[in-house]
Amino acid sequence: MPQDRLVQVAAQTGLGRRVACRFCADGGPDLLVGDRLRHGATLTGGPASLYAGRVKDAHAYARKPIEELYRWFATEAGPTSPTWAALCRWIADTPAVSERLDALPGAKRQPNVFLGALKYHDGPLVGGPELIAWLDAHWPEVEATILSRATQTNEPGRCAVLAPLLASLPQPVALFEVGASAGLLLLPDRYRYRYDGGPIIAGREAWPGAPVLDCAVTGSPPASPADLVVVHREGLDASPLPADHPDEARWLRSLVWPGEDAREARLVAALAVAALDPPPVLTGRLPDDLPAFLDHAVATADALGATPVLMHSATLAYLERAGREASQAAIVASGVRWVSFEGGKVVPALYGRVPDDGRPHFVLGLDCEPVARCSPHGGWVDWL
Ligand SMILES: C[S@@+](CC[C@H](N)C(=O)[O-])C[C@H]1O[C@@H](n2cnc3c(N)ncnc32)[C@H](O)[C@@H]1O
Secondary structure, eight states: OOHHHHHHHHHHHTOOSOOHHHHHTTOOOOOSSSGGGGGGOOOOSSGGGGTTTOOOOSSHHHHSOHHHHHHHHHHHHTTTOHHHHHHHHHHHTOHHHHHHHHTSOGGGGOHHHHHHHHHHTTOOSSOSHHHHHHHHHHHHHHHHHHHHOOOOOOOGGGHHHHHHHHHTSSSSEEEEEESOTTOGGGOGGGSEEEETTOOEEEOTTOOTTSOEEEEEEESOOSSOGGGOOEEEEEEEESSOOOTTOHHHHHHHHHTSOTTOHHHHHHHHHHHHHHHHSOOOEEEOOTTTTHHHHHHHHHHHHHHHTOEEEEEEESOGGGSOHHHHHHHHHHHHHHTOEEEEEEETTTSGGGTTOSOOOSSOOEEEEETTEEEEEEOTTSSEEEEO
């Protein structure tokens, strides 16, 4: 990002200063040295090893009464997954099950994690005596899955919104994603797209079996996904999921709610694309490991003559407010182009800047500016 743009952005966000030195003062974790860190290998040695597997626990999931969490989740899931909605209401009214879930630590009380584990272990998906008996028999393995895994839903449908924005930047781009999960959003040039039921638009690297990502559009898209040229892709995640590992793919499929069949089919097709050439996803945590990752992004893009893009989607929400602000400050100071895809109250610079139109939505941002209101999974977009 040119210096004048940085100053402009910093002024808009109220940051008003470069923060890189603050982060660099103690020396960042030695994240990005050598191939041993690629493909999600666990970091060994140095402060970064402390980050692997750490569970965020200062969250609403840790604090709210369990019945309230499951009733809330029933309303969230209701429109697309009547199965989960009915099960969550039943759990909220069934102490034999809810007390077990209440005893889980911190963020592990998140309904999505238990429901994913239930699907992962082929448990009954409806409430009743059969489920109570099944949980009595299978709780050790269900609990182990809950404790060892997290909600890492990787939604390739979001690329239908991200790709036109990425294609509008100076090409080619070097794509870096934090909170990348299995890295499915690092492959926007390998998918196919269909807007408003029109002709299929193939990304430049798409093969014939690539999923077709459908999206309803209002407003003017900034570019076509066909114009996107990705010369480098790399992710960072607290717990990367190798896309070519069948058990990790099974977990990702388990996180898709029953009834969302089209979504699951899209995920399976995207995983097949990723498995052919899995994008590298390093192990590291925001905000601590972000400055080193940003330095690496800028240097890599520079060497390739590409535009450095830092992207994140449904990830900043997992950070406390201070972590979000520190991440934003580091990104703005780094000089990368910043593409954010988060809820409307998550990115500090975008907070409250897109009027609520009554639909659950995410906000797509570019360099601290809102550019679109969109569905959380990319099914529709309003370009602003
Ligand atoms: C809901 S998934 C979103 C995955 C992907 N960005 C997408 O939109 O499909 C959130 C991801 O962020 C990761 N994550 C959460 N907190 C993180 C942190 N503090 N640092 C790095 N990754 C984090 C999780 O491990 C998970 O893979």
